[in-house]
Amino acid sequence: MRVLGVDPGLTRCGIGVVEGSPGRPLRLVDVSVIRTPAAADLGERLLRIEVKLDEWISQYAPDAVAVERVFSQHNVRTVMGTAQASGVAALVAARRGLTVAMHTPSEVKAAVSGNGRADKEQVAFMVMRLLRLESKPAPADASDALALAICQVWRGGAANRLAAAVNGARR
């Protein structure tokens, strides 16, 4: 099972691919951050995110995409951009016929650390441990994207097995 995790954002959009299945060791495939200039038009920024996500889906052929579910509690401006970036991720995945799973930040934190209120440091530490990396992935957006992917590998259940079978047949 291979999952592309996306921590959506306009300024920094974390992307990470993780391979594994419940009860087996996880493997980091790749991790990066898509950055778009604040001075660019909204459409231009979303386009850059779209192009990069499309590239990664072609390159890594994930079975599923996991995206952070956005809430509107925080800064209004930031939240709108985050929602738009998450929409682009969902759109790109749907266009490729991929399953899109949405996880809340607390679901992700609980999945990787056992604590739904864990801080960024703790999440990064557990991501490092679980993927057997030599250091914590940075920035936080990269670490969060990997945590999302891990959460989906572990919590996806039957939906994951189906997606992997369909994707396997497609390849």
Add this chain to the structure above:
Amino acid sequence: MRVLGVDPGLTRCGIGVVEGSPGRPLRLVDVSVIRTPAAADLGERLLRIEVKLDEWISQYAPDAVAVERVFSQHNVRTVMGTAQASGVAALVAARRGLTVAMHTPSEVKAAVSGNGRADKEQVAFMVMRLLRLESKPAPADASDALALAICQVWRGGAANRLAAAVNGARR
């Protein structure tokens, strides 16, 4: 000058094309509402919006796209979907090299009715008058999309003239 106005939404996304220039009569080119089923996945819904917007841009070759600027004052769930649909509109436009203008609801109301706090009825009435239609465009999403396009025709100024020149050269 031809403008595609988009009143973004997941359940109903209003789209309307208006032709004109400041000080000249306006002309309705086409108006519609993209509807997506609430039961469908987010990615699937955004994909339907993308496909329809792409179709309209191919068919009507607008010089610019005007999208309502979304605020996060209202219902959280609705606002997220609205932001995502507006992001798709900005993305599709950017991909085609089109200018995307964002207008707030009060800018649009002020442009078509002279009153930034006009209600939906008043906006629909003025859209009917300005486009010399026989009845008010319905639903409100369709009317709002046309109002957005009219606002852009009138307020776009030099940016409009540039966009029309570039698009004319492209055709």
